[in-house]
Amino acid sequence: MSEITVRPLGEDDWQHYRSVRLEALRESPEAFVATAAEEESYDEALWRERMNRSERLVAEIDGRAVGVVSLGSAAATDSAAGELFGLWVHPEARGVGVATRLVKDTAERARARGHKQLVYWVGTENGRAVAFASGMGFRPTEYRRPMGVVSEEDGDEEIAMVLALGDDPGRT
Template identity: 75%
Template sequence: MSEITVRPLGEDEWQDYRAVRLEALRESPEAFAATVDEEEAFDEASWRERMKRSARLIAEQDGQAVGVVSVGTAATDDGADAGELFGLWVKPDLRGTDVATKLVTSGAVVARRRGESHLYYWVGTDNGRAVAFASGMGFRPTDERRPMGVASEDDGDEEIAMVLPLGHDPGVIGG
């Protein structure tokens, strides 16, 4: 297998982000609050604005996109400077490899460089694989819960906020 690389996308690379985002929405519609039809209708200005709002990281293998994640700013009750990891997606044939790990690690580095002290990641409480993955990356569960934002989920399902400290400890991701 060829090496997996992760790189940030600039505003002018909105078409690269659009392509992998739409692929993610087509392949895993149940995992996202948006639909492919909604996002296909966005014009260039909308995509460029999205690129400005959050960091977009793309995982590539042999020049082809194989995964994506976004890093935005988290709204916290205590006003702390924290990032939020969202929109994580990896091509199905590469799940269980290190693609997601590389994306999350790179996302933590982005948040740390922005001066954020923590990185939040919302995970479905019934998604054992995602909770285990996040825990293995050093995220810890919080008491924060919210209704699932995914359009195809039944009412009542919840997400849990998991948080990763981004301190100066060399043993901490992004540290």
């Protein structure tokens, strides 16, 4: 297997991010609030603004994009926490460490920004995602919110899982 590389995308990479994002929305529509049809209509200015709003990382194997993740602030009032969101891995690249690499690189970037925690919202009914996040060191919190995903049944919810980024991994 070829090496997995992860790199940040800048504003001028908006078309590359757009391409990967639309592929993710088409392949895994149940995992996102937005739809491919909706985001296909976005103009260049909106895509560029998005690139500046949050940090976007792309995972590549042999120069081909196989995954993406975003890093933003968890809440406008809490600069101590970053938020990992929009994590997606191409089906052909699942199970080979792409998601692990994306999460580790995102955590390092969050730590470099001065964040003490990294928040990752996971569907409570998505056992695979909860297990993955737990395996990466994320711990469940008491925070829940309604699922924002369009295709989910009413009543489904997400749980905030938190990864401590400071010196004491037991503190969240």
